[in-house]
Each structure stands twice: as structure tokens, then as C-alpha cells.
Amino acid sequence: MASEQAKFEAFFKNADKDGSGSLTFDELAQTLRNSGYKGSDETLKNYFSNADISGDGIVTFDEYMVAMGQVPPEQHK
């Protein structure tokens, strides 16, 4: 679904405050909170670390799209 993907891309760009092309935990958490997310910090941390495939503490656009189910994980190298 192209429109779904565009929505995810828009969210990512909105969350990427410094335009670095990757999201820190703070950027992601703040953006989700701003959009009305009410879950616990623990849930946010789990969500973030699931998305952070390489485990380097930032979520790149590629990692984000994999996490959103837009790209099959086996294509992410």
C-alpha cells in the first residue's frame, strides 16, 4: 500500500527532528507522545529496541521500515 508507506515515511521525517536520517529513542518517544501515545516508557523502550535491529541505539529509516513491516527482514543487510 503506497499510502501506508507514505504515512510511515511522513511519521519518520516528522520524528527525525535533526534530519539525520535516523531516530534516537528520545526522538521516537517524544513524537509518539506528541501524537497521543499513552503507553509506558517500558513499552516504548521495547518498541525501540525491537526496531533497532543493529543494536547501535539509533533506528535508521531502513530499520524503521522493517519494523513497520514494509520490508521483509531478510532483505535488510
Ligand SMILES: [Ca+2]
Ligand atoms: Ca540501529
